[in-house]
Amino acid sequence: MTDGTTDGRPGSGGTAPDRTRMVVGGGLAAVLLAIIGAAGGWVLAGDQVGPDPVSSGATGTPSPTPAVRTSPPRKPPTSSAPTRPSSSPSPSRPTGLTVPDLVGLDFEEAREELRDLGLGWQLVFGSGDGPSVRSTDPAPGTPVRRGVTVKINVAGAAPPNEVPDLIGEECNEAGAELVDDGFFPRYPGGRSGTVTAQRPVGGTVGRWNDVVQLRCGTLPSADASAPAP
Incomplete structure (x- = not known):
């Protein structure tokens, strides 16, 4: 019998099984590598974020955001008519004119002093004696306007x-x-x-x-x- 070698080289009868195992092993390794590569690609693809379905159009390009129009604030209406200043003085505006102190004066002298100031007068005679002024209404020092009538209260009766x-x-x-x-x-x-x-x-x-x-x-x-x- 022979041991399967001829002249120190392995015989032809022992080489077929070894080649079969090498082909099968290489095929399995290729399949495993293909599976691993596909799995890695799927994992990497899962980390990517897809386009926003709301903002994407039919062609896949994002549609522009519509501009928001705002109207400018309205100004309050202004009156075109000019304001006319009042020509008549206010009654409460001070004029610097006050009722003079006439108490003790003869009523004729008191009347002339009021006339010189542009004030009116009203003589009210009493039942006593003498032509002197007893009081006035308004009182002395009261601010008045020209033309105001001052009542002169005379102590005595009206003389002839x-x-x-x-x-x-x-x-x-x-x-x-x-x-x-x-x-x-x-x-x-x-x-x-x-x-x-x-x-x-x-x-x-x-x-x-x-x-x-x-x-x-x-x-x-x-x-x-x-x-x-």
């Missing part, structure tokens, strides 16, 4: 006063003269024309603050009053 003769004078001028002389004029028939009659008549002795009525109109002419020949 003679009524002036005003026949033939202009009605308005005659009334102003009565006020200066301490009387109150009244106009029963109006204030136009000249004084045609008065009551009491001129020269009558009355008292301060008495009322004198003036009849005003057109004086009768001398020819109309003269009897026909």
Whole structure:
């Protein structure tokens, strides 16, 4: 029998099984490597993040975000009409004019002082003696405006006063003269024309603050009053 070798080389009968094992082993190794490579690729692919399904279009390109339009803030409407300043002074605005201290003065002197300041006056006589001023309303030092009437309270009664003769004078001028002389004029028939009659008549002795009525109109002419020949 032979041991399978010829001239020191292995015989041909023992080489077929060894080649078969080498081919099978190489195939298994290739299959394992293919499985490992596929598994690694799957693991690596799983770590990637896919495109956002909301922002992706049909072609796979992301659609642009629509711009948000904001309207500018509205300005409050402004009035086109200019504001006109008031031409009349405010009643509460100080004028620097105050009621003077008239207490103790003769009422005629007190009246003249008020006239010089542009203030009116009203004489109120009492029942005592003397022509001196007892008090005023408003009180001395009170801020007032020009034209305000100040009440003068006189200690004594109204003294005697003679009524002036005003026949033939202009009605308005005659009334102003009565006020200066301490009387109150009244106009029963109006204030136009000249004084045609008065009551009491001129020269009558009355008292301060008495009322004198003036009849005003057109004086009768001398020819109309003269009897026909």
